[in-house]
Amino acid sequence: MTKNSKNILHINLTQQDYQLKTYNDLNPFIGGVGLSLKLFLDNKEKNPVIFSCGPLSGIFPFASKICVLYKDKNSNLNEAYGGGSFAAKLRILGIDAIIIYGKLKNSNFISVEQNKVDFICLKDKDKIAQFGIAGRKSTLYFGRRVGIDKYFSFGGADFNIINLTALTISGEGEIVIPNQKEYWEVYTKILEKKYNLSVQYSSCPSCFGCPAGCEFSKEGEERKIATLPKCLVSCQFAEEIYKDISITTKT
């Protein structure tokens, strides 16, 4: 991935096939929801479910949500946001978005690694734990509600992917930081703005890159967030922090 391109993983469930495509023309569409909408428009005949992370996910604090865009049962286009570490680890893996479409037939689990995607039939759900790198991976669990890393969720979002039980990303990959000193100065400046959060610090499990541990981390996001923070996939409670993005545009 370079600054001028985006890597999109296409997963065709029906054919159990995948392609990692690099696009040079998607930068004007700032993820997650901006990028998702463009990808949905380009692939609408496939009726996909699209997961995308924002440009700051995994790199700067308080930008930790994964965006999902999908058509609900009434064919309305919906977006939802989930916490945990899925967005950050997707970004570290070098993927900006995953487009999933079709119907799984002979498998119920997908493992995404740096250079491959495996379609696996698991009879025992406990065996999901054996995929990905322990302590580094992140997993989406599909059911009545879609869960992330066995704690977080997309709130009441009513999307599902037929026959898919779980999707794990491995935890591999790397984001190279060219100027570490300058990067860390920006990082700590953003962290110092923690008092602008609209929630209290607590001791609940926190999203990756967020020190707040707020009591709302489990439930995902409602759509009450301003457009720019939403596109950066920051949290609705961190909206004030990312209203002034001048400190992040230096890097």
Added chain:
Amino acid sequence: MTRILISPREEKCIGCGLCVIKASLIESSSINLSKSFIRLYSEGKKNIISIDYGRKVDYKEIVDLCPQNCFEIKEV
């Protein structure tokens, strides 16, 4: 005397991963979870902090960074 990073208050860890990111940057000038000398095992509400003692780990900035004050540096 050797100074090492320990996590005596691991039960307070909320899994934010700031220590993991910082440990990765110290080690590799990149965000790479495999190169970080701190690994977080998260299972629901429980987090386990694993520190790789095969390298220098006594970085005060990691102690200062943790929002839950999980770490300290100990002389052994």
